[in-house]
Amino acid sequence: MSDYFHSIVLEEELCKGCTNCIKKCPTDAIRVQSGKARIMKERCIDCGECVRTCPYKAKVAVTDPLEKMADFKYTIALPAPTLYLQYDISKFGRDKIMTALKMIGFDYVYEVARGAEIVTKASNIYLEKNKDTRPMISSACPAIVRLIQVRFPSLIPQIMPIKSPMEVSADNARREFCEKNPGVTPDEIGVFFISPCAAKMTSVRNPIEVSRSAVNGVFSIKSLYFKLLKQMGKIKEPLNILQAGFSGVRWATIGGEAKGIESDKILYVDGVQNVIKILEQLEDDKLTDVDFIEAAACPGGCLGGPLTVENMYVARTRNFRFKSMLPKLLKEVTDTELENTGFECSPEHIDVATLDEDITKAMQKLRDMEELYQMLPALDCGACGAPTCRALSEDIVRGKAKLTDCVFVLKDRVRNLAKEMMELEGLLPPTLDNKSEGR
Ligand code: SF4
Ligand code: SF4
Structure with a gap:
């Protein structure tokens, strides 16, 4: 995975840490840490959503000279x-x-x-x-093939x-x-x-x-x-x-591929978030009357x-x-x-969800993650630098973030601490308490 090439990269000096990109990423691959966006390479599918989203043009697509x-x-x-x-x-x-x-x-x-x-x-x-497997999903968009491998x-x-x-x-x-x-x-x-x-x-x-x-x-x-x-x-x-x-x-254009398929049971979908909704339906066995799905990560298809x-x-x-x-x-x-139009290799699952190689530890981490999630406000505000509260709880379990990265948790802690200090101040012994002078 470490030598896997990604064409989407961050121009660090242009990034303002605004967090606009983290919510658009379909695989939750971006975090903002120390004021800069970071791409988690194993999760990125090079869909280009962050390139389209960044108002500062800090995400760029690298091609050959x-x-x-x-x-x-x-x-x-x-x-x-x-x-x-x-x-x-x-x-x-x-x-x-x-x-x-x-x-x-x-x-x-x-x-x-x-x-x-x-x-x-x-x-x-x-x-x-x-004829046994239906629907088949087009392999033409590499971002969608990788999305399937990851999610x-x-x-x-x-x-x-x-x-x-x-x-x-x-x-x-x-x-x-x-x-x-x-x-x-x-x-x-x-x-x-x-x-x-x-x-x-x-x-x-x-x-x-x-x-x-x-x-x-x-x-x-x-x-x-x-x-x-x-x-x-x-x-x-x-x-x-x-x-x-x-x-x-x-x-x-989107639909251009599907219209060449000799079936009237075709579905075409563009934009990575729309594709995710269709793939979720497919996972739930809800698309039984479709023969072929054309799915493009870019809005409008390749022309987008x-x-x-x-x-x-x-x-x-x-x-x-x-x-x-x-x-x-x-x-x-x-x-x-x-000749030779068939796949020579088979796509494999890219596992980014496993929390630990050891199954017992992984189960414990999953429980910890759930507990942490319950402590978070479920607002998915992104202020912590993670796209959702669930993503932050996973980052904490993986040792990449801490609970107080959540501004709401931090605010509660500060408030409780202030309250406790007030209470403690009222308990000061007369020898230290100036207010008790002349009592
Ligand atoms: S959208 Fe992402 S990459 Fe662009 S400036 Fe904001 S945090 Fe940085
Ligand atoms: S290219 Fe797509 S998958 Fe990769 S970081 Fe950007 S939005 Fe996320």
Whole structure:
């Protein structure tokens, strides 16, 4: 766990300790201590909620520097479908964006929208062959997969075991480039995902579905936005290198994936807190009439990712326009493209709840925690630096906080102490009590 890479980090000097972020974190991973936010790494799912919340921009998402391209003889860009929605599509169409990516130095461009079309086909085949487990949950959003690993381990068997469009695209892009360029070996090629979100960066460094990611680096949409815009202004004749239709491009918005599933029992949900409510229902066996759940941590889906530039509502409007402009598919998905789309590894439970390795001690700590919780006001005010009173009681049991971190407990203690001092003052013997003079 200690060498697990996280793309969300704190810029400590910018943090004011305001506690705004602690309540938004879906896994209670943030505490404010000594006036600064601290992220508990084992709990963080890199969802980016704290990046969106912090008024001081103290939480940031780390991605790779563009210089990383120089480490490879050949480079391939994998633009996420969200990239297309960042620009006014009447002036800067998809073909111009693809051409501009080549102009800034990539040797080959492969649309992740095409990878999404392959994943859709692979998912439908999987659902047809495996009818026993329902609903299956999309594995495309790495923050949601990790949320399930941390908070909903009983749902792990319901994660769709099909690789993400990013991984599928990287495999197919590398294969295609080698086929088109005889003599090039796969290790000479650097494959770079152009990402709307931080969780993808984390998933490349710590992949869930494969032992080693086929992606060599992740660049944020923000870091390429103006570079591409500058190049697009120079393009007279864009290259004709598009591979995907609307069924792949629409994955940028919530529902885009689920609508490709061959069932009318689909559910799609966006925003990590909404996803949690749905997963809670699922845990309680309340969603028996659903075949497939698409769940995205970001509001609106990937176009609401923290590494995007455009307002997500404006971006979504562009997606509606794509619908009328594009055919569903530009070409059918082939058997070759479908090869190796299944998970190579299984996601595992990440246990952050166990209070002690020793079961007897753990049970005692649980009882202590409950007792401590009863002493707290249950206001979940956050003034102690923990998101809830229950989280503070857990921190106390783990030796990371003390009861008087609660301002209400401290106030009561101070008041009781003052009262006791008053009472004691009244009990002073006449030899010490000035007030008794002349009695
Ligand atoms: S929101 Fe969190 S990270 Fe931002 S200043 Fe407040 S405590 Fe620090
Ligand atoms: S990225 Fe998400 S899980 Fe991690 S600390 Fe921020 S809000 Fe919590």
